[in-house]
Amino acid sequence: MLVETKVGRLFVEVSGEGPPIVLWHSLLCDGGMWRAQVAALRDRFRLINVDAPGHGRSGPIRRGFSMGDCVDAAIAVMDAVGAERPGFAGLSWGGMVAMRLALRHPERVAALALLDTSARAEIAEKKLRYRVLLAIATTLGPVESLMPQVEKLMFSDGYRAAHRETVMDFRRGVMRMDRDALGYSVRAVVIDRDDVTADLPEIDIPTLVMCGTEDRATPPLQSEVIAKLIPNARLVRIPGAGHLSALEQPDRVNGELAPFFDKHLR
Numbered sequence: 656m657l658v659e660t661k662v663g664r665l666f667v668e669v670s671g672e673g674p675p676i677v678l679w680h681s682l683l684c685d686g687g688m689w690r691a692q693v694a695a696l697r698d699r700f701r702l703i704n705v706d707a708p709g710h711g712r713s714g715p716i717r718r719g720f721s722m723g724d725c726v727d728a729a730i731a732v733m734d735a736v737g738a739e740r741p742g743f744a745g746l747s748w749g750g751m752v753a754m755r756l757a758l759r760h761p762e763r764v765a766a767l768a769l770l771d772t773s774a775r776a777e778i779a780e781k782k783l784r785y786r787v788l789l790a791i792a793t794t795l796g797p798v799e800s801l802m803p804q805v806e807k808l809m810f811s812d813g814y815r816a817a818h819r820e821t822v823m824d825f826r827r828g829v830m831r832m833d834r835d836a837l838g839y840s841v842r843a844v845v846i847d848r849d850d851v852t853a854d855l856p857e858i859d860i861p862t863l864v865m866c867g868t869e870d871r872a873t874p875p876l877q878s879e880v881i882a883k884l885i886p887n888a889r890l891v892r893i894p895g896a897g898h899l900s901a902l903e904q905p906d907r908v909n910g911e912l913a914p915f916f917d918k919h920l921r
Contacts, residue, residue: 657714658735660728664714666706667732671697674765674920675741677729678704679749681771681899682844683809683829685711688746691905696913700920703736705729707748709836716836720843725752726759733763742916746770746901747873748844754851754881757858766861766919768912771870771898773877774884776850802826811869811897821902855884861919862888865911867896867903 657664668686670693680688686704693702708728709716729752733741743764745753750772757764806815806822815822862885866878875892882890891911896903 658732660731661724662708662720662728663716666712668704671700671702673700675701675738677741677743679745679752681747688902695909709840716839719839726755740765742766742920744768747772757860758854768863770865771873771900773873774852774881776848777845808872809898814903858885863915864888865891867893867900870898872898
């Protein structure tokens, strides 16, 4: 189904029965990133899998947007599917949306699973690097020669070597992206992202924090900070996994998500 939001039409796939969980993926991915989680959890939960603005099967973006707009979009999706107070599992971009949702609308979320994400604004050095890459991509469109750098950020070395077809699927997906959508998304998620670190102690919602130990895009320190500042949050490190931990090590991730949401959503 397509849901009208401030950031355009978002494609949402709903599957399964039971307590609802919203799934929001990483930048440069789409809802397919969660396919192993959907397969494993849909017998126990109602999964609301969102293609984020400008990604996957969602509509085109023709203006800039903010992380606050993403929170409003998540609320619109939840309202459209009748999920009053779901769990929320977000990886990277999705985790950033989840934290801001919990801060702005704590009554609308029952439990948080935050994977490979950050509460901080991006550091100046990385912003500069992303601005250069963004200038190339928005002028020429996604460029094949840049993809090895992007893949190294998103995947661990071991996974890239052992799962070339999955990595190539990721590459093909990025290469198909609309240049405007890519530009607006990177600006919102990376370059213009605000810092909510100081606000994390206000989150009074059961929280599971997970991170791949080989995550280059969002190093484990970022997850450690989140787990330390959100009261009673639990941190799980996933040895050997890169940024897309839910894709690289689905059994380990599912083994944490299922009992966590079982406990806090039923």
